[in-house]
Amino acid sequence: MGALLEVENVSCFYGDFQALFDVSIEVGEGETVAIIGANGAGKSTLLASVAGLLRAASGQVRFDGALVGQMPAYRRVAAGIALVPEGRRIFPSLTVEENLRIGGHRRRRGPWGLREIYELFPALDVLSGRWGGTLSGGEQQMCAIGRALMGNPRLILLDELSLGLAPKVIKAIYATIGVISQQGTTVVLVEQDIGQALAAADRAYCLLEGHVSLHGPTAELTREHVVAAYFGVR
Amino acid sequence: MLGGLYALFATGLSLVFGVMRLVNLAHGDLIVLASFLSLVIVDNVGWNPFTTLVLVIPLMAALGFALQYLLLNYTLDSGLAPILATFGLSVIIQNALLEQFSADQQRLHVGSIETDSIRITSEISIGWFSLIMFLVAVLLLVGLQLLIRRTRLGRSLRATSDDQRTAQLVGIDNRTLYAVAMAISLVTAAIAGVFLGVYTNFDASSGPARLIFGFEAVIIGGLGSLWGTLAGGIVLGVSQAIGAEISIGWGDLAGNLVFLAILLVRPRGLFPGPEPE
Amino acid sequence: MSTHGAMAPTVAVVRRTWTSAVAAVALACILGVLVTVPWWASQGLQRDFVEFFTLLTMAQMWNLLAGYAGLVSIGQQAFIGIGGYSLYMLGDRGGVHPFGAVVLGGLVAAAISIPAAALAFRLRGGYFAIGTWVIAEVLALLTLNGTDFGLDLGGGVGVTIYSAALLDRGLRAHGTYWLALGAGAGAVLVAYALLCSRVGLALTAIRDDETAARSLGVNVLRTKVLVWIVAAFGCGVAGGVWFLNLVRVDPAAAYTVNWTAYMIFIVVIGGIGTIEGPIVGTIVFFVLQQELANYGVWYLIILGSVAVLVAVFVRGGIWGVVERRFGLNLFPVQRRVRIDPR
Numbered sequence: 001m002g003a004l005l006e007v008e009n010v011s012c013f014y015g016d017f018q019a020l021f022d023v024s025i026e027v028g029e030g031e032t033v034a035i036i037g038a039n040g041a042g043k044s045t046l047l048a049s050v051a052g053l054l055r056a057a058s059g060q061v062r063f064d065g066a067l068v069g070q071m072p073a074y075r076r077v078a079a080g081i082a083l084v085p086e087g088r089r090i091f092p093s094l095t096v097e098e099n100l101r102i103g104g105h106r107r108r109r110g111p112w113g114l115r116e117i118y119e120l121f122p123a124l125d126v127l128s129g130r131w132g133g134t135l136s137g138g139e140q141q142m143c144a145i146g147r148a149l150m151g152n153p154r155l156i157l158l159d160e161l162s163l164g165l166a167p168k169v170i171k172a173i174y175a176t177i178g179v180i181s182q183q184g185t186t187v188v189l190v191e192q193d194i195g196q197a198l199a200a201a202d203r204a205y206c207l208l209e210g211h212v213s214l215h216g217p218t219a220e221l222t223r224e225h226v227v228a229a230y231f232g233v234r
Numbered sequence: 235m236l237g238g239l240y241a242l243f244a245t246g247l248s249l250v251f252g253v254m255r256l257v258n259l260a261h262g263d264l265i266v267l268a269s270f271l272s273l274v275i276v277d278n279v280g281w282n283p284f285t286t287l288v289l290v291i292p293l294m295a296a297l298g299f300a301l302q303y304l305l306l307n308y309t310l311d312s313g314l315a316p317i318l319a320t321f322g323l324s325v326i327i328q329n330a331l332l333e334q335f336s337a338d339q340q341r342l343h344v345g346s347i348e349t350d351s352i353r354i355t356s357e358i359s360i361g362w363f364s365l366i367m368f369l370v371a372v373l374l375l376v377g378l379q380l381l382i383r384r385t386r387l388g389r390s391l392r393a394t395s396d397d398q399r400t401a402q403l404v405g406i407d408n409r410t411l412y413a414v415a416m417a418i419s420l421v422t423a424a425i426a427g428v429f430l431g432v433y434t435n436f437d438a439s440s441g442p443a444r445l446i447f448g449f450e451a452v453i454i455g456g457l458g459s460l461w462g463t464l465a466g467g468i469v470l471g472v473s474q475a476i477g478a479e480i481s482i483g484w485g486d487l488a489g490n491l492v493f494l495a496i497l498l499v500r501p502r503g504l505f506p507g508p509e510p511e
Numbered sequence: 512m513s514t515h516g517a518m519a520p521t522v523a524v525v526r527r528t529w530t531s532a533v534a535a536v537a538l539a540c541i542l543g544v545l546v547t548v549p550w551w552a553s554q555g556l557q558r559d560f561v562e563f564f565t566l567l568t569m570a571q572m573w574n575l576l577a578g579y580a581g582l583v584s585i586g587q588q589a590f591i592g593i594g595g596y597s598l599y600m601l602g603d604r605g606g607v608h609p610f611g612a613v614v615l616g617g618l619v620a621a622a623i624s625i626p627a628a629a630l631a632f633r634l635r636g637g638y639f640a641i642g643t644w645v646i647a648e649v650l651a652l653l654t655l656n657g658t659d660f661g662l663d664l665g666g667g668v669g670v671t672i673y674s675a676a677l678l679d680r681g682l683r684a685h686g687t688y689w690l691a692l693g694a695g696a697g698a699v700l701v702a703y704a705l706l707c708s709r710v711g712l713a714l715t716a717i718r719d720d721e722t723a724a725r726s727l728g729v730n731v732l733r734t735k736v737l738v739w740i741v742a743a744f745g746c747g748v749a750g751g752v753w754f755l756n757l758v759r760v761d762p763a764a765a766y767t768v769n770w771t772a773y774m775i776f777i778v779v780i781g782g783i784g785t786i787e788g789p790i791v792g793t794i795v796f797f798v799l800q801q802e803l804a805n806y807g808v809w810y811l812i813i814l815g816s817v818a819v820l821v822a823v824f825v826r827g828g829i830w831g832v833v834e835r836r837f838g839l840n841l842f843p844v845q846r847r848v849r850i851d852p853r
Binding site for chain 2: 051052053072073074077078082083085089091092093094098101102103105106147148151
Binding site: 251255257305309316321322325442446449450486491 | 630816824
């Protein structure tokens with residue numbers, strides 16, 4: 001039984017600096033998986049290598065059984081992988097609606113269209129004519145998620161959703177993640193905020209300085225385990 | 235009136251800069267290349283220069299696409315390489331044209347419309363052709379503006395120029411997009427080349443002057459704003475005209491001095507658009 | 512172990528490698544031989560050498576600007592022209608001995624480079640490049656129309672430098688040669704000295720990451736302006752020597768962008784960002800010039816094509832390849848920490 005996403009023994013470098021050491025993770029279709037870890041642990045690097053922004057120096061990335069390691073990022077989108085990047089990265093020269101529309105650039109078929117996104121995030125409907133650069137943090141996050149969804153991905157990667165957002169906003173956004181997951185989309189969350197991540201996910205991996213230090217179903221992970229794995233306490 | 239045309243040179247230049255931060259030093263020579271292409275067709279097939287656009291435009295577009303895709307795309311990781319590569323291209327094109335056509339002055343002819351003029355007052359008359367050139371330039375600028383604001387392609391261009399990494403994340407193929415942008419830039423160069431070839435003499439080494447005028451129009455008008463570029467072109471054209479009135483050799487010099495003055499006093503140009511990243 | 516505590520290992524910052532020591536000796540010998548050239552070489556060979564060293568000077572300057580300070584200038588011909596015309600002005604009108612006028616011409620160029628910087632530095636990257644070109648064009652136009660400003664520089668026809676022409680033939684030939692050799696060797700040494708100094712460290716930092724350098728306290732602007740002025744001086748002197756050799760100067764020859772083309776080709780093909788690169792490049796350029804002399808315009812097309820391909824696909828040029836393969840470093844600029852354990 002192949003998982004939707006298989007990362008096998010992947011190592012990644014930024015120049016001479018090694019960010020990931022032989023990392024392996026597995027995500028089954030429909031699952032919600034959390035990847036937690038401190039700053040610099042390699043979480044974003046992992047997502048970047050899955051999304052295609054970074055080439056792994058060694059190891060494989062398999063999506064739905066096919067090797068995608070050599071595919072450039074824009075092709076992986078067509079294959080069904082979408083990344084909501086850290087910092088949201090909304091296009092300032094595009095309006096909210098254009099940002100959403102461009103998410104559908106690859107025209108993949110699926111349940112998500114402009115109307116459905118506006119239903120999920122009614123606030124965006126109100127903001128649809130505003131320039132991307134004028135949005136608040138929470139609005140940007142909604143727009144970024146909406147943009148990724150417009151590509152009707154099978155796998156959506158969320159990098160540091162809660163960064164810089166107020167708790168109330170974070171809660172609201174995580175609620176929508178639940179809705180997305182219910183639609184059948186596979187979700188991988190990267191978070192520094194352990195509480196939210198573990199509550200939302202079925203399984204979790206913890207990264208420490210480029211290695212997997214802990215993994216398992218969230219129901220079975222105790223607080224002690226997690227803290228130890230997160231901080232590297234022996 | 236020449237201002238419209240200068241704006242046209244400038245647009246091709248700033249489009250490419252806006253999308254991929256590339257300053258195409260060969261742009262002027264590509265404009266001249268287009269003039270020569272038109273000339274070849276006129277000489278061999280006897281068409282009217284404007285009709286040659288039907289061939290020249292697709293040819294230049296294809297050239298631009300190939301140039302970007304096969305060569306210039308590989309320079310984008312460096313600040314130095316694109317300048318060096320396009321400068322080298324400029325030299326190559328100039329000398330290839332020199333080889334092929336010798337150093338003779340050339341001109342494209344369209345008949346009496348070249349010299350016909352409309353009298354506005356007893357003192358001022360505007361050449362029909364200058365007026366047409368200006369209108370065409372404005373039309374083209376409007377067209378480009380629409381392309382960028384309203385179409386899917388324009389959206390992709392804006393997104394990529396904002397943030398090319400994230401653009402990849404929504405499925406935009408950078409390399410092809412850049413090639414398309416360069417193709418569009420060369421289409422403007424093609425039109426500019428043909429019109430300019432009718433308006434005035436040209437030869438193999440006219441390229442650099444075109445580049446400089448286009449560049450000055452961009453800087454005077456302000457980076458990042460299409461209409462600013464038109465304004466810049468007009469200011470430049472007017473300065474040159476005034477300079478030439480004083481003394482023939484002064485036309486270009488006056489334009490350059492105005493440019494330097496504006497650079498000194500208002501470095502962001504007269505109508506700067508949003509600050510490019 | 513002594514009870515005084517083990518001494519910490521001594522640490523030294525070292526630059527020499529054995530290859531560079533060998534190279535230094537070899538280069539000193541070559542230099543010695545070169546000094547004697549006027550006494551045994553033909554006129555033709557001497558002129559070739561003058562051309563060689565002038566180009567080498569310009570190439571080293573351009574390399575400093577583009578390879579180290581990140582300033583890609585396509586307007587250095589402005590300073591070359593200033594060098595040439597200063598020679599005329601100082602020599603013929605000012606009564607200065609032509610040999611001295613060459614050096615003073617460099618200073619004039621350096622002086623003019625300061626207001627030029629005030630203008631050009633308002634632009635960045637590719638636009639900066641074009642800006643420098645505009646400045647060169649403006650100077651050319653001013654020279655051309657000089658009479659309108661009350662400065663007769665001979666307009667488009669140019670002027671003959673009588674103060675040079677009237678010198679004794681042999682003296683002029685010898686003097687020009689030694690000036691050229693001085694300029695060429697000087698350019699290499701000045702570049703090397705600059706890069707070994709703190710300015711050099713600043714430059715390398717700027718080259719690697721300008722923002723980071725600035726945050727470390729490097730005065731980026733001042734460093735760049737310094738290099739700009741030095742380069743202007745170098746090009747001014749080179750221009751002076753060139754036109755001393757030619758005995759006449761006109762705007763087309765003085766301010767042609769071909770100067771920049773040659774500089775770029777030499778540095779790109781030889782190896783940008785190294786001191787050895789321009790030397791190699793000038794040699795290659797010269798050889799090619801001889802080989803392709805009969806092909807007229809094709810020579811520039813071929814040179815241009817090679818330069819473009821090298822600029823895009825073989826970034827470090829010839830010397831870059833050599834450096835990577837053999838780890839050779841004749842002018843070592845890198846500092847290494849040598850630890851002597853005690």
